[in-house]
Amino acid sequence: MGGSARDTLVDRTSEAVTNYAVTLGTREEQNPYTAELAAIAMALESMPPSVRHRCIIIITRNQSALAAIRQPRQQSGQGIITQIYKSANLLKQRGNSIVFRWAPAESNFALGSEAKAAAQRATKEVRTPDSQLYPAKSTTVKLAMTKQRRGRTLPQGVGxxxxxxxxxxxxxxxxxxxxxxxxxxxxxxxxxxxxxxxxxxxxxxxxxxxxxxxxxxxxxxxxxxxxxxxxxxxxxxxxxxxxxxxxxxxxxxxxxxxxxxxxxxxxxxxxxxxxxxxxxxxxxxxxxxxxxxxxxxx
Structure with a gap:
């Protein structure tokens, strides 16, 4: 398995921590970019209705995901980005504000290390996808080109x-x-x-x-x-x-x-x-x- 979504929700008022981990699919179907988008969408959708008038901070190490959310155009994962916007609008209607931040891979970010370990557990071969996620366009095109190259042989006796x-x-x-x-x-x-x-x-x-x-x-x-x-x-x-x-x-x-x-x-x-x-x-x-x-x- 090559794609997983993992999120950690922290309630600073009670210091309660809730973890979510989902297996998305194989590496041929998904990639880290779409997995990160799915994780962000799941984090926003998982916010309970009681969360009101809070500052919600989404921290990610994937700059491509942040760029796509900031300016959604024709990137892969448009369906997931739409889900993110819908969830964000609902949260804003409850008086919440949402902030997206990037954490460099080399930074000392404890939750990032925990998320990576959870993602590795969620992508073991024995795991099966928990949900059906549309394959990323870029991944689908790359897979198709790979298959084409593998099958690109001349017929026997020709040439x-x-x-x-x-x-x-x-x-x-x-x-x-x-x-x-x-x-x-x-x-x-x-x-x-x-x-x-x-x-x-x-x-x-x-x-x-x-x-x-x-x-x-x-x-x-x-x-x-x-x-x-x-x-x-x-x-x-x-x-x-x-x-x-x-x-x-x-x-x-x-x-x-x-x-x-x-x-x-x-x-x-x-x-x-x-x-x-x-x-x-x-x-x-x-x-x-x-x-x-x-x-x-x-």
């Missing part, structure tokens, strides 16, 4: 070329690769990274070309052959060769992919990626019909 070349798929680095590219550049990179390029090796596989042989006559026209081995484009590879001395010929390096040997904290080398795109465009080998028309109109 064999890409997954073999890029150990980081699926990953956020693809946005880094494509976000700053122009349409034509992105089209070129997508062909090279997927292997579904306008090259005879792929075209023959889908029945769009009679042979998979490259026009140079030396080998099957694959992405790797096109980028590094075809003798027709030797003079155009200087920009690519200048990007590295040790990783020449590496599809992963030049196409913005993570190789198995790359460190954990890896980022695509955009200089190499752009050099590869520039080389490919210069050969005009992957040009599509609409791109030809676009070039002519410009």
């Amino acid at each position: 064999k070329f890409s997954t073999a070349m890029d150990a980081a798929l699926p990953g956020k680095h693809t946005r880094v690769l494509y976000d700053n590219l122009k349409r034509r550049e992105a089209c070129v990179l997508a062909q090279l990274r997927t292997g579904m390029a306008k090259l005879n090796g792929f075209l023959s596989r889908i029945g769009a070309a009679e042979s998979d042989l490259c026009a140079c006559g030396h080998a099957r026209e694959t992405v790797e052959h096109f980028l590094w081995r075809c003798i027709r484009w030797t003079a155009l590879r200087d920009g690519m060769l200048q990007c590295t001395e040790t990783r020449r010929g590496s599809l992963s390096f030049y196409l913005g992919s993570k190789a198995p040997s790359d460190p954990k904290k890896w980022v695509p080398n955009m200089k190499a990626v752009r050099a590869t795109i520039k080389y490919t465009i210069a050969t005009r080998r992957l040009d599509l019909d609409d791109e030809h028309r676009l070039d002519q109109s410009q």
Whole structure:
């Protein structure tokens, strides 16, 4: 259990102390912010009708909860904040005043330590929620995004070329690769990274070309052959060769992919990626019909 509400009501006239502790739900459903709002709401609702013409002081260590109560806009926990305002208005009708104060975590606040210990007891695994509280919007969104990331895998048999070349798929680095590219550049990179390029090796596989042989006559026209081995484009590879001395010929390096040997904290080398795109465009080998028309109109 990850969320609990705990309050201590102190009657200074009789020195009577009343403790309340409620288990709200799991960490996936609640967070310390909503738990603190629930605790404040419970404290105000628990004030007996006999409390009149008093100064009620609410002390909390959660600044976010105080800020939300002070200026309720579109924060999570709007339902609880509404309850707080309703209870506060009823108390004010009885002549009471309500003051909210923040107690820093490092302060010597005895009631705060007692509240923390009670919250730990209320959030043990054996405890079940005492009340049904709406999950916080921020927590719900975070949980949904986590589940999406966990389930973000490519179907079996799909993208064999890409997954073999890029150990980081699926990953956020693809946005880094494509976000700053122009349409034509992105089209070129997508062909090279997927292997579904306008090259005879792929075209023959889908029945769009009679042979998979490259026009140079030396080998099957694959992405790797096109980028590094075809003798027709030797003079155009200087920009690519200048990007590295040790990783020449590496599809992963030049196409913005993570190789198995790359460190954990890896980022695509955009200089190499752009050099590869520039080389490919210069050969005009992957040009599509609409791109030809676009070039002519410009």
